[in-house]
Amino acid sequence: MERVVQFTGPRQVEVAPCERAGLPPGHLRVRTRYSGISAGTELTAYRGTNPYLTRTWDPASRLFQEGSPGIEYPVAGWGYSEVGEVLEVSPELAGTEGLPAVGDLVWGIWGHRSEGVVPAERMAGHTLPAQLEPLAGAFARVGAIAQNAVLAADLHVGEDVAVFGQGVIGLLATRLARLSGARVTAVDALDARLAKAVEYGAHHTLNARTDAVAETVRELTEGRGADVAIEISGAYPALHEALRSVAVAGRVVASGFYQGDGAGLRLGDEFHHNRAQLVCSQIGGVPPQLAGRWTVERLQRTFLRLVAEGEVDVASLVSHVVPVAEAADAYVLLDERPADALQIVLEF
Structure with missing residues (x-):
């Protein structure tokens, strides 16, 4: 049975x-x-x-x-x-x-x-792959979700990215953003996860409960704000803070699975006045501009290759x-x- x-x-x-x-x-x-x-x-x-x-x-x-x-x-x-x-x-x-x-x-x-x-x-x-422990295969899909968000962020070497949410997918996004050449500020409400984010390449960490996140992100970026924020916690207040944290015309990648009405999300505030871009990343497809080269299957295989090569733990x-x-x-x-x-x- x-x-x-x-x-x-x-x-x-x-x-x-x-x-x-x-x-x-x-x-x-x-x-x-x-x-x-x-x-x-x-x-x-x-x-x-x-x-x-x-x-x-x-x-x-x-x-x-x-x-x-x-x-x-x-x-x-x-x-x-x-x-x-x-x-x-x-x-x-x-x-x-x-x-x-x-x-x-x-x-x-x-x-x-x-x-x-x-x-x-x-x-x-x-x-x-023969060099991978069996447990590693259980990360193919979650790794692809993180990589999809990083691709949607369209990061460039030397840019600043704030990653909101440092659960498993957020930590992987932090690592992949660092591999892409970005300077990463990790945001979470749990100090243990922020400590883990440092291991995964975060340059700075901010506690969402105790730190003035958007204000500090601007201080860390010479007043500009982050070039990109990746929101992966699925919490509307975190999405709102991500929108507050990006520069004028900055991009926010919403990769969380948000539930119910958007309590805590005020689109008439910084989103409106800073003309922020808000894009969705969802594992049902890749960013449209990359669809000629990337597929969800390639995301999964690429992520496992990065694990096999020792780039991601x-x-x-x-x-x-x-x-x-x-x-x-x-x-x-x-x-x-x-x-x-x-x-x-x-x-x-």
Whole structure:
């Protein structure tokens, strides 16, 4: 009997048994080793704030429609950061060049479940590099999210960037911005995360609760303000402070998953008077100006290459490896005591 992690209601988690799925043509069967929990997107479903729980996304009009939810509880198998071993390949695919073979370690997206049945085209090129520890594969997607935000920032050598939010994705954005040649000011409300940001290359750190962030950013930049701010916490007050922190015509990359109404965001203030640019970064696509060269697949592979080459450390971001049977406790920890955790990984 297989197992899957599911939300049965707001803040209710169970590890449920499920039948083993068949293997259709064109698919691979993967036995999960590790599955990383997203402290952003997943917690919106865990807490009951995700917009899909109350509205339906219409892909044709690209609008949310009121009236019926797009997903309902139980929400089973969320998760987008999995690593596992290929157990079975659909017979007609055996020996196909570029596809993983039985026994290979692979990374991809099949959710918090003990076994994934995944379309083969989604796994092409997803064999884990031999020099990487299996846990590193759980960072392919979160690393791509961070890199996508840095690409949207359009950074140049010597520019100043403020990165708001120093959770896992924010820390990775801090590191990637530093690799891009920017001077980074890291902003967070937790001192432990700010200390980690220094390890990841931040030149300056500011505590959002105790420091005058926008004013200090201007002091650090000869009065101009940051060339770019990347907001990755998903908190509206942080987005507002990011808009306050950039220079005239500066850019703010909103990469968080914001929930509900925009309390704390006042667009008639600095955003209006400083003519700030506000752009969205979302992992469903790359910045439009880069679409001829970059894809989401390239983001993921590039990030893992940077890890393999020693440019980005992901091992020290793993604060907890939790047996899947204790998944409910892991979500409580992320929800109620975020200062005590960074990346939590479920072990199957």
